[in-house]
Amino acid sequence: MDSDALSSQMTISNREFIRSLGLALLMLSVSALVLGTGYLILSPELASHQENATRADPRPWTFSGGDLIPRLGSGKATEENYLSITRLDQGIDDRAIFTRRTNLKAADLPFLEYRITDRNPGSSFYLIWRRADSPEEVFNSTIHWADDHASVIQLSNNPDWQGTITEIGLDVYGDLRDQAPVVEYLKLAPSQQNLLARAIWNEWTVFREWTQRSAHHLRGTLETPILSPTLAMAAWAGLALLLLFFLARIKKQSGFVSYIIAVSIPWIALDMLWQSNLSKQLDETQYLFAGKTQSEKHLADWESDLYQYAQHLKKSVLPAPGVRIFLLNGEPHRTYKRLKLQYYLLPHNTFNFDQYPRPGSVQAEDYLITLGEIEGLKFNADTSRLAWSQHSLPVKRLDHGEHGSVYLYEGKR
Structure with missing residues (x-):
């Protein structure tokens, strides 16, 4: 194939791409107009406002x-x-x-x-x-x-x-x-349609604190969001694809490139919302942690109070690592907070499993930490016993504060 023929094919291909891009943008515009107008006119939120006013x-x-x-x-x-x-x-x-x-x-x-x-x-x-x-x-x-x-x-x-x-x-x-x-x-x-539209946009774009799901999930800012951005982008792309499909059937031609563009643009728009929040989080993370020691980073983090409590226990209450520590909490399973405290207590040997002590497992010179209040678990200062259900242990309370208490099991009396 000579260079002139190749150039001609490339020119035709470029023209076809521009035509497909223009067609996809047109259908996306129509889709956005139809869905946006329809949602604001038929919105259940606005109907509820009018009914309750x-x-x-x-x-x-x-x-x-x-x-x-x-x-x-x-x-x-x-x-x-x-x-x-x-x-x-x-x-x-x-x-x-x-x-x-x-x-x-x-x-x-x-x-x-x-x-x-x-x-x-x-x-x-x-x-x-x-x-x-x-x-x-x-x-x-x-x-x-x-x-x-x-x-x-x-x-x-x-x-x-x-x-x-x-x-x-x-x-x-x-x-x-x-x-x-x-x-x-x-x-x-x-109630106004423009305020509803602005509320939805605000919900999509305001800063949302980073969570364990943020890397893969774009959530709203409310427990019951007005409109999910993922659902909105899917509907935007879906209607545009439907319009392109009917147009292709009428003209008896394929619109494969237009289909790809019609899906890609809403996808990129959704990713840009996520990237915007990520950029704000990066700025916030840099402000909080850049140039600080590991201890200073923990003090600047969300669980700084839990970190300070762990440091207090390690410095003033617990002996050197080597003893056994049973970490107890009001929940029978391991919650985030108790796992975080276990991490902060390293290198101590911490058993982090139960809501109540296991009488057959606790040995003399073991330590018990109760994280927060535990229903049914009571300490009797007069008898120095930790009691729950039909069980009790003779213990010495070493520390008591806002986050919990520390007990030493000295053995059977």
Whole structure:
């Protein structure tokens, strides 16, 4: 085959690819338009909002950050009447609370639009409220970190968002990291199609903390997400493929390349959502752990309190490695927390299996660690015995605190 013929075939192939790409993009556009419009028009969420609303035309309620009153921690109003959070109260949790009185119907205002700038992933924000039917109880909904963008969440997904709301505000935990987050506004809004669309987008794009499943699973930010991004991308590609199939039947030609493109673009879009969250997690991981020793990394990690407890036991309570340690917990199986404590106690020889001691297995000079409260397991300080069911062991309690207790079995008395 001469070079001119080869060039001609390549030119035809390039034209065919461009035609297939254009056709796939057109069908994907039609698919997105049909599915997006159809979902917003026929959305069960919007139908539920209309059914539950107490007024035909409720008005939105907008609170500037400066309207919130400090109840715990410190903040100041800016010139724009925004709230600048300057300090969290030190305690078991570093915390600040800002609220104001209200009188509104939750069913009329299913969406929250908010803008909070200068946040970081190390701080946790919650919308909090009280209801007329339960004035002493405080309810909450997570406000996820979304950089400095204005965002929307659907409050009606929270079963506690109901009745008459008498007080509303923000509960802030964590580490401000030498920043002063600025609450510009909170806006409670009635049901609207554009707010539902923004709430879905917010749910797909806000930062989600990395979990053991994150490498293979893109989850929503709510226990009951509005719309799964995986399902949405599958529907987007599926309808585009169906449209391409019918078009190919009408024109009596194959559209194989268009089919591949119509599947690849939604797949790549889904992967980009995952990659966006991964990039934010990489930045957060670098901030938390870069340049630190192994001990400092453990102290910066989620289970820092458990790590400090393990260090306390190793330095002040337990002898040198070589003794046997039985780790007990309220769950009969090995939960993540008890496995983590076992890891932190290395190189100690820790048996991590049961909810209660095994009387036939425990020997003199063995140690027992109870992680948290264990139902049915009681220590009698008067008799120095650890009792459960029909059994008991003579023990000496060596340590007792928030995370658990440590006992030494000295043998039969």
